[in-house]
Amino acid sequence: MTSTHGARPRRVRLWRWRKNPLRRRSDLVEAWLLLATLVLALLIGAFTGVAAAGVVNGAIEDRREHTRPVPAVLVEDAAHALPASVAEDGDGGVWAKVRWSAPDGSTRTGRAEVDTEAKAGSAATVWNDSEGRLVSAPPEGADARFQIVMAGITVAVATGGLVVLGGWLGRSRLQGQRLAEWEAEWQRVEPSWRKRMTG
Secondary structure, three states: OOOOOOOOOOOOOOHHHOOOOOOOHHHHHHHHHHHHHHHHHHHHHHHHHHHHHHHHHHHHHHHHHHOEEEEEEEOOOHHHOEEHHHHOOOOOOEEEEEEEEOOOOOEEEEEEEEOOOOOOOOEEEEEEOOOOOEEOOOOOHHHHHHHHHHHHHHHHHHHHHHHHHHHHHHHHHHHHHHHHHHHHHHHHHHHHHHHHHHO
16 A cells, blocks of 8 residues: 655745735735835834934943942941841942032932951042932943943843834735625525535
């Protein structure tokens, strides 16, 4: 007993772009929609990503311009302070109480990250804004570049994803219309088929 296998159907690439009697208007519309979605996702994603990176870079530059390092003195031993990893993200130091002089000459105190071995009375450096308030140091070097690049990539991917989602929703609507058209055609053809089958 021999078995025969039908020839495997050959996949026709870009069939929606080629003229053929089976291609419907909705097929061509879908092809243009898919192409437009891809191009817009790339262009808009790239544009918004670059813009977001520029905004973050500007914010970092603004922080650098409006903050300054200020000499401070430890008020307590670092051994009695809260670890930086518990208080907030840090470099492995501790958050100890420090004292510094604001631009108006007033003495202020607050908590800043210092080395774990630092003793009360030792010197430290803190960052102040224009009002003399304690702020975190602006990112520098690789840390700043990482924040800028990650902001650009995140916004680019999110924006491109929204464009792709819009294209997918448009394609789903086209498919729904196509199914409705098929159903309407079948309603017209089915009675003649029934007559042929029963006749």
